[in-house]
Amino acid sequence: MAGEERIRVVIVGGGTAGWMTAAALATLAPGAAEVHLIESAEIGIVGVGEATLPHLRAFVTRLGIDEAAFMAATHATFKLGIEFRDFGAIGDAYIHPFGSYGRALDGVGFHHYWLRRHHAGTVPPIGDYSTAVAAAAALRFTRPGADPHDLANAYGYAYQFDATLFGPFLRSHAEARGAKRTEGRVVSVERDGESGDIAAVTLADGTRIAGDLFIDCSGFRALLIGGTLDEAWEDWSHWLPCDRAVAAPCASPEGGIEPYTRATAMAAGWRWRIPLTHRIGNGYVYASEYLSEGAATDALVAAMENPPLAEPRHLRFRAGRRRRSWVGNVVSIGLASGFLEPLESTSIYLVQMAITQLIEHFPAARVCAADRDGFNTLVDAEYDRLRDFLILHYHATMRDDSPFWDHVRTMTIPDSLTAAITLWRQTGQVARYTHGLFLEPSWIAVYLGQNIVPEGWDPRADLPDGASLDRALAALRGGIAGAVAAMPDHAAYLGATA
Ligand SMILES: Cc1cc2nc3c(=O)[nH]c(=O)nc-3n(C[C@H](O)[C@H](O)[C@H](O)COP(=O)(O)OP(=O)(O)OC[C@H]3O[C@@H](n4cnc5c(N)ncnc54)[C@H](O)[C@@H]3O)c2cc1C
Secondary structure, eight states, X not given: OOTTSOEEEEEEOOSHHHHHHXXXXXXXXXXXXXXXXXXXXXXXXXXXOOBOOTHHHHHHHHTTOOHHHHHHHTTOEEEOEEEEESSSSTTOEEEEESBOOSOOBTTBOHHHHHHHHHHTTOOOOGGGGOHHHHHHHTTBOOOXXXXXXXXXXXXXXXXXXXXXXXXXHHHHHHHXXXXXXXEOOEEEEEEOXXXXXXXXXXXTTSOEEEOSEXXXXXXXXXXXXXXXXXXXXXXXXXXXXXXXXXEEEEOOOSSOOOSSEEEEEETTEEEEEEEOSSOEEXXXXXXXXXXXXXXXXXXXXXXXXXXXXXXXXXXXXXXXXXXXXXXXXXXXXXXXXXXXXXXGOOHHHHHHHHHHHHHHTOOSSSOOHHHHHHHHHHHHHHHHHHHHHHHHHHHSOOOOSSHHHHHHHHSOOOHHHHHHHHHHHHHOOOOOOSSOSOOHHHHHHHHHHTTOOOSOOOGGXXXXXXHXXXXXXXXXXXXXXXXXXXXXXXXXXXXXXX
């Protein structure tokens, strides 16, 4: 290719992954990439994926998207975290917040002081020291203020939205910035005889679309990375055995709108509840080895607050990922590259992370091995860390009420997770993974929420005398309660900012 020419990027797939990629490249790399997306209405999109992580805000901001317009178009609500019910034991509940607990003192993490007083039996749950937890529980929300040192602002937020509307919203953004779109089904793939790279794809109507770089956003079909290049699949279903979901929306009940997603453990998996402005999204993620489709549907419908507004939809998946996400001139993004499972709403985050890495490693004139390796190394690290975090939710349980929970409670876990749990149990330290999502407060939330309480803590937390430590803890708690009391009701805030 001549140096001055733009790279011809062909994106196969117009789900959330395809349109996020198209919108990002058209906005952030217009001089480097000529973007052409192919999607097939006949095949459709997966159509789930309603809960997100705070990182999506950066995506929305970087692309210059108006947050209020985006939220209105997708019936979005704000999300401060996820409430987990019945995971550690039936009857348990905790919120994994998007934010920190308390405040570090003299360089020692807050949770060490909390642990010291917890063992003395003098503190309330650690969630009382999190603004995000307290606001979520009170169904209140406001955007955090600018001063990051103020504990009242020590939280982030994400969105809960209608997954079928996010792609179309991004489509208009991408097309307005020059992305081309072709409707049609890819039926054949042409490879370069020498390099093995993909040269072009052909649609059912005979249209041939050539490119320099192909982005496989074809969802679970993995048309290019799997179907054509046959990149190996790393299967993680022995650790994450859920492989099916049934999903159905229902009308919102009377009362407020929760600024959080709920995950309730069920006999053979767990059930999501995602409140949007116009309805509730529900789904049961389960392991087919332990539950039939019919029984899962019945259990979901019985647990919903209102009757389904549509016929329940059934989805199949496998936990795992492609060994390499970028092979030759094909970069797989979204479900084509892998899927863990939706327990911590990580899939759209992984799409965003891959797009960010793609832009950082974007080929100058042609694909080079260094870019590809850099991209794949980071994607590996992200997946490995997420995998361990997700397994923790299943493994850290006392539940023995069903064969599913017996299996996950007693299964062999990755060595990296065993080491992380041992470190936590003995010292109260959170293992540091090299890269990736879910920092210390997230691990603390799940460990404590699922009854893994360390025997020890940082000895420096023993320095303050008990009475002054208790006064400091009470002041933090009081400050948070006051800040939350001053926040508007979430539903009212949504109405006011729409
Ligand atoms: C049960 C479940 C719950 C989930 N919940 C969450 C969640 O809460 N949060 C989250 O972040 N993620 C969640 N996800 C994941 C999320 O849905 C996906 O990451 C996201 O929607 C991206 O999907 P995608 O674009 O990769 O695939 P898809 O939406 O499946 O899009 C694939 C695209 O490829 C096109 N295509 C396929 N084959 C061809 C062909 N031959 N020719 C032309 N076009 C083709 C299709 O038409 C479609 O446009 C969930 C997933 C599942 C299964």
